[in-house]
Amino acid sequence: MTDYPAPANFLNPMPAWPVNASxxxxxxxTKPTAEEARVADDATVLTDRQKLVYTALKEAANVYxxxxxxxxxxxxxxxSASTGSLAADGWNVLQCNQLAMPNSTGSESMFxxxxxxx
Numbered sequence: 001m002t003d004y005p006a007p008a009n010f011l012n013p014m015p016a017w018p019v020n021a022s023x024x025x026x027x028x029x030t031k032p033t034a035e036e037a038r039v040a041d042d043a044t045v046l047t048d049r050q051k052l053v054y055t056a057l058k059e060a061a062n063v064y065x066x067x068x069x070x071x072x073x074x075x076x077x078x079x080s081a082s083t084g085s086l087a088a089d090g091w092n093v094l095q096c097n098q099l100a101m102p103n104s105t106g107s108e109s110m111f112x113x114x115x116x117x118x
Contacts, residue, residue, distance in 0.1 A: 002014060002018060002064070003017060003018060003019045004016065004017070004018075005017060011064075012064055012065065012067065012068075013067050013068040013070075014063060014064060014067050015063065015067060018063050018064065018067075021063050022060035022061075022063045022064075023060070025055075025056035025057075025059040025060045026053075026056045026060070029049065029052050029053055029056060030049070032047075032049055036049055
């Protein structure tokens, strides 16, 4: 929705092509080795690679949530709207009244299973 070729500020301040900017944080993260994959099964400790992935994920999210660095270093986990300068209620009205938004179409989807019946 916001992946424009020029910087934009209608939701939150973002750079040109924010999806590309978000992906850049993952460029130098390599695939896990067999040993890293085995160690990753231990949920009590993060591997160095996992720490890199989580840091990259945080920085990628900050392209939307805190690109201009004005929000500080913590994201507000209670802000479920995440719509910046737009009122979240506007999206609720569109979703309910106008837009069909099926997010999942079966067990092969990355989204939580949801049966959509227009």
